[in-house]
Amino acid sequence: MYYLIRGRKRTAGTVKVCLVHGSFFETIPIDQLIRGAFIQALTEALNQPPDDDLIAQLTLLFSKQQFFSRTRSVANASVKLRFRIMTEAKREGNVFDPQQYPDIHDNTLSFIVPYHEKARALHALRDLIASNTSPPLTQLTLVHRLNGPFFALQLPFIQPTPT
Secondary structure: OEEEEEEEEOOOOEEEEEEEEHHHOOOOOHHHHHHHHHHHHHHHHHOOOOOHHHHHHHHHHHOOHHHOOOEEEOOOOOOEEEOOOOOOOOHHHOOOOOOOOOOOOOOEEEEEEEHHHHHHHHHHOHHHHHHOOOOOOEEEEEEEOOOEEEEEEEEEOOOOOOO
């Protein structure tokens, strides 16, 4: 799975666009992520860590997104309820954070894959790379703080010349 993401700085008028392999964000399995979040919610609600039996029962029920992400209709309610999981990138996983990933420049389009897929990415894009004379296509290695090295190809946006 790939994610197409865009970030912009309104004040600077700059944009970054990245097509990013899912493993850049998915540093742990989704079931483990959901389980950890539910344990945190239980701990807060109970004002103490829940016992192991309660954790086992509840996480068995709620660690799979498909068990609770459907719309639910409750008797005598005039609305339906749907639980959704929303995520936001931590600093370590935010490819647009200039302190974490300074090589991702403003006004560029980047294609980011796990480093072990570098050869396959280069092969798949060889015609683009071979015909690319202007603007230059840059090859980068990004070091993800949680998930190891990633390979990136970066192409600057062509800026229109003022007339």
